[in-house]
Amino acid sequence: MSRLKAYKWVCVALLIYTVVAGFILPVPRLNILQESIRNLHFHVPMWFAMILLLGYSAWQSVKVLRTDDGHADAWAVASAETAMVFGALGMITGMIWARYTWGEWWSGDPKQNAAAVGLLLYAAYFTLRGAFDDPSRRQRLSAIFNLLAYPILIALLFILPRMTDSLHPGNGGNPAFGQYDLDDKLRLVFYPAVLAWFLLGIWMAELNVRLTTLRK
Secondary structure (H helix, E strand, O other): OOHHHHHHHHHHHHHHHHHHHHHHOOOOOOOOOHHHHHHHHOHHHHHHHHHHHHHHHHHHHHHHHHHOOHHHHHHHHHHHHHHHHHHHHHHHHHHHHHHHHOOOOOOOOHHHHHHHHHHHHHHHHHHHHOOOOOHHHHHHHHHHHHHHHHHHHHHHHHHHHHHOOOOOOOOOOOOOHHHOOOOHHHHHHHHHHHHHHHHHHHHHHHHHHHHHHHHO
């Protein structure tokens, strides 16, 4: 079994475990959250996967600026595109969760607004890439934008929401999930779920890079 194939088997096994255990294992009966806390295994890990993939994309952009490597540019774009898929899924699962815990799909919470702005920021990244015909100029300018966009995204998601009132856990004076009385069974699903979604993202990005290579 090759190393590459092995990580895919691990990904599949972890995804199956996440879905099955996430819906079957008992969860703590917390006030308001109740059964909706199972979304912890999907919403949060998808956002973690998005952040990790965008970090990898930024790292590939550094390689582009240092070496003008077209393959690194392909990985930067593929990682960002895959991250946006997870970002959209994270937004949708978050809205579903908000509907059952906050009472509405979109409440204008600072965390929700910041996440939406972050996704629009990377939409601008893809728009910028489409504005240039010269490959070298396109990949260098988009690499610079990518390196500027990533720290802005981190600030939007983890710094700005903490500076104001927020319903979101871990923001606006609310305790984070790690501070709630979560049992070990919930944690045993959550951490593998983070790895599972991230590995799936790498797999998707790799397929995207291969497809881009075949089209050239």
